[in-house]
Amino acid sequence: MQATDEVVDLVSRLIRFDTSNTGVAETTVGERECAEWVARQLEEVGYVTEYVESGMPGRGNVFTRLEGADPERGALLIHVHLDVVPAQAQDWSVHPFSGSVQDGYVWGRGAIDMKDMAGMALALARQFKREGYVPPRDIVFAFLADEEAGGRWGSHWLVDNRPDLFEGVTEAVGEVGGFSLTVDRPDGTPRRLYLVETAEKGLSWMKLTCNARAGHGSFLAAENAVTEIASAVARIGAHQFPLVMTESVSEFLKALSEETGLDFSPDTPDLESALFKIGNIARIIGATLRDTANPTMLNAGYKANVIPQQAEAVIDCRVLPGRQAEFERTIDELIGPNVQREWVMHLDAYETTFDGDLVDAMNEAVLAYDDAGRTVPYMLSGGTDAKAFARLGIRCFGFAPLKLPPELDFAALFHGVDERVPVESLVFGTNVLEHFLHHC
Known part of the structure; x- marks a missing residue:
């Protein structure tokens, strides 16, 4: 058979x-x-x-x-x-x-x-x-x-x-x-690109923790672990990491430009959005242009009228090859001095x-x-x-x-x-x- x-x-x-x-x-x-x-x-x-x-x-x-x-x-x-x-x-x-x-x-x-x-x-x-x-x-x-x-x-x-x-x-x-x-060539004829994976981003799940003084929910609170962790998470979620052209991505974009006649160079304004001209695969390709750090979990508190002593968050981090040290420096700046981080899991790019x-x-x-x-x-x-x-x-x-x-x-x-x-x-x-x- x-x-x-x-x-x-x-x-x-x-x-x-x-x-x-x-x-x-x-x-x-x-x-x-x-x-x-x-x-x-x-x-x-x-x-x-x-x-x-x-x-x-x-x-x-x-x-x-x-x-x-x-x-x-x-x-x-x-x-x-x-x-x-x-x-x-x-x-x-x-x-x-x-x-x-x-x-x-x-x-x-x-x-x-x-x-x-x-x-x-x-x-x-x-x-x-x-x-x-x-x-x-x-x-x-x-x-x-x-x-x-x-x-x-x-x-x-x-x-x-x-x-x-x-x-x-x-x-x-x-x-x-x-x-x-x-994809469509300039003359309208179809061309099939077969994407061979030669690279993958690093995968890290990062846990953020803030410890502060617990207290009654009715008091004025100089310290609040929930506020600190929420602020750190918001700063990370709003941050856009710089565009970085790795060899694999550069070669892909060059081939895409050659086949379609469209400009997918690094200088293209809003390159991530431009990629949607090639279809929904742009969700994968666009995510390889820069590091990402997406907040995915929050945990704090046990009663409505108690300011908790601890608050936690988890961030899903995907880091380009060669960018880990710079990525961590940026994260440390974003979370500030009152929030601690640790890797729950880390796999290299x-x-x-x-x-x-x-x-x-x-x-x-x-x-x-x-x-x-x-x-x-x-x-x-x-x-x-x-x-x-x-x-x-x-x-x-x-x-x-x-x-x-x-x-x-x-x-x-x-x-x-x-x-x-x-x-x-x-x-x-x-x-x-x-x-x-x-x-x-």
Whole structure:
């Protein structure tokens, strides 16, 4: 059986496993069951697999290695995560864990983030083993837990505690990239840009705390922790960090200008708004032009007539490569001397260059199935498991190829209601990945 014959069914079956990751260990479900099922699909065609629970019961990960023709070459890691963000069934047109195949789409939580890529990787791994195919170099397939909560009990735990699983790996491919963005050329003909992730912003969750004197709500209060924390949060929320052109973003904007004939140079007035000329993907691209710090949580007080001793806030910080020190200096100025900060979680930014044999193989694979395509680099405003693997010196890319309908608001489907992936996109992506892995 060819990979394209079973990829839709595999993606649908993966979605039916409720692998919701709440970020709280006691309420996170399904990873072990799903990982064990993946292991069975691999073992069925002759793979030897290793199931690993990453530091906590139920956080299941599955690894297998397909030996290549040249054992002296560095291995390639194909990594996917099996967990998904939660979904509320009452909000959806179909049940989010149904894996329903209808109207030309596979529906459900994880359809694009990222059980589509998991299904494609699994289908190809099975095909390669059935055929007795030997790739140019070793390929390590990894199906991972806990990406949606930062990978503490997934990729980062594995890097810290089981680096042997990545022995010999020099390059890696995972999410979020390889999807098409259709733009119009000056003559009106469409051009599909396939965005390869070469960079991602740093991810930091920062907790702010203010301690002050408690007192009666009717008294004059020289100190008020709520006022201090609210003022700090307001200053952060209102601050606009400077426009910074990283290499990945600069190359993307240059390619976009070349293809559309429009000006997307750094000097363009209100560049973020100008980007919406290319569609809703501008929400992702615009967020990579500068650092962001978005207040997301507030906590203070326990009674209406008591001025509390402590107030807290949480800020979601996304920082461009090379900007962490300057970002922290700015935050310290904004919060003032009476508010303390600490990192609840911190993962570094990552960036690599858009060149080399692996990039050439991606481009050739796309062009083999879409002669109107062009691969371009871009930066992801969020984060992936690549942050963990980069700590091992592995060069990481996001390349989960999908040829998408121009009208599909792809960005809105990530963690959104009615998440779905076109059936034709899965077949296209499987073909492209197969070509890529034959020439990697």
